[in-house]
Amino acid sequence: MNNAPNEPGRNPAGLFCENPAISSPCPETAAHSLDAWRRGIIVRAEAGTAALASLLAERLPVNTTLALHGGLGAGKTTFARAFAHAIGVRENVTSPSFAIFNLYETPARQFAHVDAYRLGAPADADTLLLWDLLRPPWTLLVEWPENLGDRLPPDAWHLHISPLPFPAPASHRLLRLE
Numbered sequence: 001m002n003n004a005p006n007e008p009g010r011n012p013a014g015l016f017c018e019n020p021a022i023s024s025p026c027p028e029t030a031a032h033s034l035d036a037w038r039r040g041i042i043v044r045a046e047a048g049t050a051a052l053a054s055l056l057a058e059r060l061p062v063n064t065t066l067a068l069h070g071g072l073g074a075g076k077t078t079f080a081r082a083f084a085h086a087i088g089v090r091e092n093v094t095s096p097s098f099a100i101f102n103l104y105e106t107p108a109r110q111f112a113h114v115d116a117y118r119l120g121a122p123a124d125a126d127t128l129l130l131w132d133l134l135r136p137p138w139t140l141l142v143e144w145p146e147n148l149g150d151r152l153p154p155d156a157w158h159l160h161i162s163p164l165p166f167p168a169p170a171s172h173r174l175l176r177l178e
C-alpha cells in the first residue's frame with residue numbers, strides 16, 4: 001500500500017480518510033481498504049463519489065445487497081449509477097423512483113436498483129416480485145433501505161452518504177460503511 005502524502009495531481013477525486021485526530025488527507029489507494037471505508041472517506045466532488053462506487057464494486061461480494069443510506073440529494077443515485085457502470089451495466093442508470101426498481105442484465109450478473117422512497121410499507125416490497133426475478137449472481141443496491149424494513153436481507157452491507165456541516169463546501173460528502 002502506498003502511504004505517500006496526498007498529492008492533488010494523483011488524487012483527482014479528492015479522497016480524504018476521515019481521522020478525527022489528524023484529519024489529514026490520505027492517498028487514494030487507502031480507499032481500497034475496507035477499514036478506511038468503516039472510518040469514513042470524504043470526497044470533494046461528485047467524481048469522488050463515483051470513484052468510490054467503482055472501488056466498492058470490486059469489494060462487494062455477489063448476491064449481496066448494498067443499502068444506500070442518505071437524505072434527498074445525498075448522492076445515492078449518483079453512487080448507484082457509477083457502481084452499475086463499474087460492473088458492466090451499459091444502459092444509463094436513472095432513478096427508479098416511479099418503477100420502485102429497475103433490473104439490468106450484464107453478461108456477468110444481474111444488477112437491481114431499488115428506490116424504496118415511495119414504498120408504502122415493507123410488505124409492499126413483496127408485490128414487486130424482485131426476489132423471484134433475481135438469479136445468481138446478482139447485486140442489489142437499495143435507496144431508502146429503511147422503507148424495506150425486515151424485507152432487507154440481513155446480510156446487507158450498509159453505506160451512509162452524508163453532506164458535511166457548514167463551512168464544508170456543498171459538494172463534499174462523507175461515505176462510511178457500517
Ligand SMILES: Nc1ncnc2c1ncn2[C@@H]1O[C@H](COP(=O)(O)OP(=O)(O)O)[C@@H](O)[C@H]1O
Nearest residue numbers: 045046049071072073074075076077078171173
Ligand atoms: N460529492 C458528491 N457526490 C454525489 N453527488 C454530488 C456530490 N456533490 C454534488 N452532488 C450533486 O448532488 C446530487 C445528488 O443527487 P442524487 O445522486 O440523485 O441523490 P439521491 O439519490 O441521494 O437523492 C446531484 O445533483 C449531484 O450532482
Ligand SMILES: [Mg+2]
Nearest residue numbers: 076077095143
Ligand atoms: Mg436517488
